[in-house]
Every structure is written in C-alpha cells, then in structure tokens.
Amino acid sequence: MNNTTYDQTPTAARRGLLSLPAGPTDLAARSLMAAIFILEGFSKISGYEGNVAYMSSVGLPGFLLPGVIALEVLGGLALVIGFKVRWVALALAGFSVASAVLFHLDLADQMQFIMFFKNLAMAGGFLALANSAPGPWTLDHKLGA
Numbered sequence: 001m002n003n004t005t006y007d008q009t010p011t012a013a014r015r016g017l018l019s020l021p022a023g024p025t026d027l028a029a030r031s032l033m034a035a036i037f038i039l040e041g042f043s044k045i046s047g048y049e050g051n052v053a054y055m056s057s058v059g060l061p062g063f064l065l066p067g068v069i070a071l072e073v074l075g076g077l078a079l080v081i082g083f084k085v086r087w088v089a090l091a092l093a094g095f096s097v098a099s100a101v102l103f104h105l106d107l108a109d110q111m112q113f114i115m116f117f118k119n120l121a122m123a124g125g126f127l128a129l130a131n132s133a134p135g136p137w138t139l140d141h142k143l144g145a
Helices: 022-046 048-057 062-081 085-103 110-130 139-143
Strands: none
Touching: 022 048, 022 062, 022 085, 022 110, 048 062, 062 085, 085 110
8 A cells, every 4th residue: 555545445454354444434533533622622712811821830821822722623623524634643643742741741640640641642643643545535535635
C-alpha cells in the first residue's frame, strides 16, 4: 500500500483475522478522537476568563487561548469531515503532548497521572491517524489529497 492511494482492505483482513468496513470505521475513529476537542473548545468559550486564569497559573499568556479554541474546535471538525487529516492529526498530537507536559505533569496526583497518560495515548492515536492514507469517507479522499 502506498501513501497516495487508499487500500480499502484492512491489514488484518489481508491476514484473514478481521474485516471491518473501511469508511465507517475510519469515520468513527476520527469522530471519537475529535469529540473531546470540539466539546472542550466550546467549553473554553463559555468559561473564557477561568481558562485564561488557568493558563496564567502555569505561566502561559491568555492571548494564546483563542488559538487553542480554534485548534480544538476547527481541528476537531476538520477531523470529522476528513479535511487535511494528516496535518490536523499532527497538530493535535503536538497539542496533546504539550498540554500533558504543561498542565498534567504532577504525576504524584492520581488524576493528573491519568490525564497525562490519556493525553499521551491520544497523541499516539493521532500519530497513527497521520500515518494512514485518507479513508474513503473523507473530504481528503474526495479531493484526491
């Protein structure tokens, strides 16, 4: 399989282990990964001042918040529709690692420990997504990207 075309036969199916329909499976994966970002982005809008204060508490300037909101909401929506999936997945992978380090590094606190490794797991999923070809139910596929 090369990186410019989409082989609709899942790797496991080629080995005879499992066969999942490529389009709906890919859409479900992207949508599930995007949901937390879309919801959190809108949450940051409604609690804007509190989020500026939280960012300031770790030494980040509040003027970064609109960019964070844009990345979460627009990046999440782009994943759902399958637009520029590789680039968005790479951006969200980097964002997930950065937010893990900046906001959840107190690994002695069990909740922060869980949040830290949840962010790293999400980054891993985004890297896998960035490494795959556009699925058949993506705007990228329709545009020949």
